[in-house]
Amino acid sequence: MIAAFFAPIAGEAGLGLRDDAALLNAPQGRGLILTKDLLVAGVHFFENDLPGAIARKALRVNLSDLAAKGAAPLGFLLGLALPPDWTPDWLKAFAADLAADAQDFGCPLLGGDTVKTPGPLTLSITAFGAAPAQGMVRRDAALTGDALYVSGTVGDAALGLRLRLNREEDRGWIGALGAENAAFLADRYLLPRPRLALIDALGDHARAAMDVSDGLAGDLTKMLALAGLTADVALADLPLSQAARAALEAQPALIETICCGGDDYEILCAAAPEKALALEAGAKAAGIKLTRIGQARRGAVTPIFRNAKGEVLRFERASFSHF
Amino acid sequence: MIAAFFAPIAGEAGLGLRDDAALLNAPQGRGLILTKDLLVAGVHFFENDLPGAIARKALRVNLSDLAAKGAAPLGFLLGLALPPDWTPDWLKAFAADLAADAQDFGCPLLGGDTVKTPGPLTLSITAFGAAPAQGMVRRDAALTGDALYVSGTVGDAALGLRLRLNREEDRGWIGALGAENAAFLADRYLLPRPRLALIDALGDHARAAMDVSDGLAGDLTKMLALAGLTADVALADLPLSQAARAALEAQPALIETICCGGDDYEILCAAAPEKALALEAGAKAAGIKLTRIGQARRGAVTPIFRNAKGEVLRFERASFSHF
Known part of the structure; x- marks a missing residue:
């Protein structure tokens, strides 16, 4: 064999x-x-x-x-x-x-x-x-004041999984998506895109990084908590695909799936303020979208996500778990 | 967790x-x-x-x-x-x-x-x-004329497995073993002894090596066939534990289990004739028993095992397979 x-x-x-x-x-x-x-x-x-x-x-x-x-x-x-x-x-x-x-x-x-x-x-x-010549980019090395970034778009794969499961309660927003959006989300669940194009930019300019496999909210918590840090994240700053936006419009409660669902396989990273522009430029040169979603600050609470009205979102389960 | x-x-x-x-x-x-x-x-x-x-x-x-x-x-x-x-x-x-x-x-x-x-x-x-400074000891590198060795004793773990399964047809020889032999075989199945003490001798003196996990007959076939070689093995030369000898005496058909059963986790190796003595000395210094079981020769047939009368043994299944 x-x-x-x-x-x-x-x-x-x-x-x-x-x-x-x-x-x-x-x-x-x-x-x-x-x-x-x-x-x-x-x-x-x-x-x-x-x-x-x-x-x-x-x-x-x-x-x-x-x-x-x-x-x-x-x-x-x-x-x-x-x-x-x-x-x-x-x-x-x-x-x-x-x-x-x-x-x-x-x-x-x-x-x-x-x-x-x-x-x-x-x-x-x-x-x-x-490993990069400068050493491995660790998960636990963020410092207060670091700019926080995520690559690509978040939540697509988790929506793709719900699409695939096609439960009774999801038929409404799934029906409203349209074929193209549905296919996009299904594919994002099925086939991760490892962001290897980012490795030089990360090695040169990131202080900490991890891949988002268990949902943005949970993984951001993991990365920052290890360093005694937290952050404030405005939903308006999250990079969403057109398909995710369409789903969210049809069913606003999907914001929890988008923030807490798994399988994104995007890169979450932190850069020192003086390195932030260079990291952004490196990602741009590599053809990878990199979005600033907040700034690390000292604190023992989990990162706080706020909607457009400034209200704090309470997620039932901050992190998707396969376990 | x-x-x-x-x-x-x-x-x-x-x-x-x-x-x-x-x-x-x-x-x-x-x-x-x-x-x-x-x-x-x-x-x-x-x-x-x-x-x-x-x-x-x-x-x-x-x-x-x-x-x-x-x-x-x-x-x-x-x-x-x-x-x-x-x-x-x-x-x-x-x-x-x-x-x-x-x-x-x-x-x-x-x-x-x-x-x-x-x-x-x-x-x-x-x-x-x-890897050893001289490079990895490969499985496929034996040459014709090489001396063939196996560490420790063979067949114990496979007998230990049958003991553990305790099937009707095995009750005879299991009953004849005695408590000490039975405990020895059961333990050999449960707990492999990786022969790490041999690494220096292997790196310095062996031309080819592999560990015996799928039975001596099958693994010897694998090692030699890769090099277009075969060998003649006399059962009398196989290193058997006292417990395996006791089992074999009670039930001579167990020779197939001893030669073809799995989970030995002993080292099978080949050494150039001029390196054989140095390999033996190295094993001795490391406190690991190493027994010469034959010599590699050119040939496309599987290694031939002979009993004390010189008769060729035919094994139903030369190699134990977990698959």
């Missing part, structure tokens, strides 16, 4: 997957960034998702972690626990799209392990990246 | 597990060896195994891979997919024994991921090691 499906897509560093272990030569003088994400069918993706979409998501959520640390991808290991009903066709499609992403993101397959499971399909990817 | 159970056992490189990613500084000029093994409850261990035994096995099977490559442990990432019925007590015991092994083997926890699963408990460990 390994020879048939995975060896052809392994990089030279993977030794053709003929060994139990892989060899990685980290770039001289650069630290190695390690990241590991597990994905379980029925928890992190749908069992009936296309195999290629499952493969791409599993790799991309790890690449998103590398991007947030300012790390350039070097390769990955794939752990695959297959349920009894796997078929060669399924695995072929899975491997084909995995190979395409590995190629596109310059992140070769180095090795891994394949086992059977009586449970759901489970993927474990460990990805490796070269 | 991470802060309560895992942060206390993380090394400094794990940044207190406060980040989504970990940073590893590989030793100057040494390649980094990567290995990843997945373990699924009901497949690779019993669901009712003690949490500490599960933790230790998961780490040790990875350390065994590092040992086979001549690599000194640097750290590991833990991926944990927990079923709904996990309890804090279970996790506390799991983490305590994991911490003890991490300490004993000098392999700190660097980071990881914890998710929920509707399926069985699933562990994914990725371990990192520093």
Whole structure:
């Protein structure tokens, strides 16, 4: 199975997957960034998702972690626990799209392990990246006064998940979206876009960063609380897609899903005031939208989100949790 | 959960597990060896195994891979997919024994991921090691004429598994074993002993190596076939424990389990004739028994095992497979 499906897509560093272990030569003088994400069918993706979409998501959520640390991808290991009903066709499609992403993101397959499971399909990817020359961009290093930014748009994937679930109570706003907006949101849930184009700007100019995987509100809390900080965020400053705006117009209560839903895989980062303009310029040069959403300040409370009237929003659950 | 159970056992490189990613500084000029093994409850261990035994096995099977490559442990990432019925007590015991092994083997926890699963408990460990200065000891590099060795004793863990399963047809030889032998075999199944003491000897003197996880016959086939080689193995030369000898005496058909069963986690290696004595001396100095079991020769057939009468053994299944 390994020879048939995975060896052809392994990089030279993977030794053709003929060994139990892989060899990685980290770039001289650069630290190695390690990241590991597990994905379980029925928890992190749908069992009936296309195999290629499952493969791409599993790799991309790890690449998103590398991007947030300012790390350039070097390769990955794939752990695959297959349920009894796997078929060669399924695995072929899975491997084909995995190979395409590995190629596109310059992140070769180095090795891994394949086992059977009586449970759901489970993927474990460990990805490796070269730390920026200045060192890894940490999650806990923000300081008071730092400008806070988020890349891309937030909330799309969480809306895409609700769209996919298509519950009775969501039919109203889903119906009002229009086909194009609906397709956009569904795709944003299915296929994360790791913001690797940002790594140079982050390595050069960010003080702290993380990727937004569990919802903006919760992840902002995580990043700032580690440094004894908080922030005030005006909803009007959040970068929303046209599709998210359409959904919000049809159903204002979706603001909680937008702020607290998961799977954005955007970059949340903090920059010292004197570095903020350079970070913005770096993101612009990289073609990635980066929006300033607030400023870090000392405080033990969770970040405060306010609507256009200045009212404080109370979220039932600040952070989406897969757990 | 991470802060309560895992942060206390993380090394400094794990940044207190406060980040989504970990940073590893590989030793100057040494390649980094990567290995990843997945373990699924009901497949690779019993669901009712003690949490500490599960933790230790998961780490040790990875350390065994590092040992086979001549690599000194640097750290590991833990991926944990927990079923709904996990309890804090279970996790506390799991983490305590994991911490003890991490300490004993000098392999700190660097980071990881914890998710929920509707399926069985699933562990994914990725371990990192520093390659020998001479480079990784590969699996596919044996040459004709090389002396073949295996560490420790073979077959114990596979017998221990049958003991644990305690099937009707096995009651005879199990009853004949005696308590001490039975306890020895059960323990060999439960708790692998990664042969890290061998890494210097392997790095200095072995041409090829792998760990025996899927049975000696199958793994010897894998190692030699990759190099277009085969070998003749006399059963009389196989290193067997006193307990395995007792089992074999009570039930001669167990020879297939001994040769083809899995979970030995011993080291199988090949050394050039002029390096054989140095390898033996290195193992002796390290306190690890290393037994010469044959010599590699050119050939496209699977290695041939002969009994004391010179008869060729035919195994129904040369290699144990978890898959």
